[in-house]
Amino acid sequence: MDWKIIQQSVPILEPVAIYSSIMEATKHPTVSLVLPMTAWLITRELDPVNAVIVSGKELKHEDLAYSVRKGREDMHTDYGKRYFEDLPLTELEDLCIATMLDPRFKNFDFDGMARYDSGTLTRERSVAWLRAAWDADWKVEEVQQVEKNAEEKDMHVVGAFMQRRLKSASVPAAQKPVERDELDQYLALPQEDQLDPDFDLLGYWERLRSVVPNMARIMARQFLAPPATTAGVERVFSRAGRMHGDLQKAVSEGTLKHSLKVAVNL
DSSP, rough: OOHHHHHHHHHHHHHHHHEEEEEEEEOSSGGGGHHHHHHHHIIISOOOOOEEEEETTEEEEGGGGHHHHHHHHHHHHHHHIIIISSSOOHHHHHHHHHHHHHSSSSTTTOTHHHHHHOOOOHHHHHHHHHHHIIIIIIIHHHHHHHHHHHHHHHHHHHHHTTTOOOOOOOOOOOOOOOOOOOHHHHHHSSSOOOOTTTTOHHHHHHHGGTSHHHHIIIIIIHHHSSSOOOHHHHIIHHHHHHHHHTHHHOOOOOHHHHHHHHHOOO
């Protein structure tokens, strides 16, 4: 039994196990967490340029045992390819939109992700995808509702007008206030705490129904409804998470290296 292998593996697999349990949650939507958490893993926890804290001591990547080092490198490469490089553009767009619709990550900037997408995956691009989806599918309904409300208001105004006399026909009519776009209203709201473990995403959007009714009633629910626990997510995060829980067992360099490669390749 090589305890050095176990000690070095625990801090590498621990964040994967934590993220796995978070994304497999059933009480709250989790699809909006996929990109932020994966980006965090591959730019920090699994990035070979960063050291690892083992039993209170900092170890550089090159000082890790070969099997641990190789497993970390393989996971780092696979995560980048699976969730960014090789992900179909339509799926990436949906994940980016879901990320922007989570008020904890509405300012998420994908810092450090340039190596995987040639620097094109930015907050600005994610907001542009969100705006395009909003303008194409939901803003029309918003405009129609605004026009309907305006017509109803106009009818009340006409009734009041007929019941009184104007002092002067030359008095200019008051201009209608400019209606602010719901998406702009949402983006202008402050970002919520990213580290709040009890944040209720559905409750947040329910509270916004009086502010941005169309976004809260239709758009947010549609993009946040899909679970994060797709087959691809479960193949990587769940397997690695279970491995972390089993490290008290005897693990040799050969079996650990094999298990890490299985976790990212199956």
